[in-house]
Amino acid sequence: MTYGYIRVSSDKQTVENQRYEIIRFAEANSLNIDGWIEETISGTMQYDKRALGKLLDKVKKNDMILCSELSRLGRSLFMIMEILNQCMLKECKVWTIKDGYRLGDDVQSKVLAFAFGLSAEIERNLISQRTKEALARKKAEGVVLGRPKGRKSSHVKLSGKEAVISELLIQNVSKVQIAKIFKVNRNTVYKFIRDKGLPMI
16 A cells, blocks of 8 residues: 655645645656545644554555655654654655655665664653753752642632722622633632632622
8 A cells, every 4th residue: 555645734835736746756656546644733743643643553564655755744853763663663665755765675774764763762761861860950959849749829710810809899799790700610719719818798
């Protein structure tokens, strides 16, 4: 099976240019497109959350994915490496038109795919290591990480509306009505008034 993969990042971009490139390339190389995968989504979105992820789940040995260029697969080298490594493990070919990339059965492809997979693993480890080091540094500086146990956020839905709520209370507007005005539960209003020490009219 040969699949044509097209991705655009916004509705303003057209898929027709990519489709034309893939069709022309397929005809020149005697390839038949068995299915098309088109999606309008940012390349920064994880591939397993995209239609591309579903395609990668179903491809089999000797299947081929055609796309106009590697950047259509993802917007970061790390993500592209992961995608190509997954295709290599499933023995699925990936050919791109503009950059002339060929992931196939040859030794060069396997060496490249191995390098991609190794690089992706190293990058994951580096990210994890940098995160741990940053947290350890913050802890050593005495910074309390995360929300203290038992402490709730000081910012709630009604934060910043103290003056308005006080005025409404002075005008004898009921707490139920205030809850409706701000589209919150009346218990939220009761608690907010109590916590902020507003006049209990």
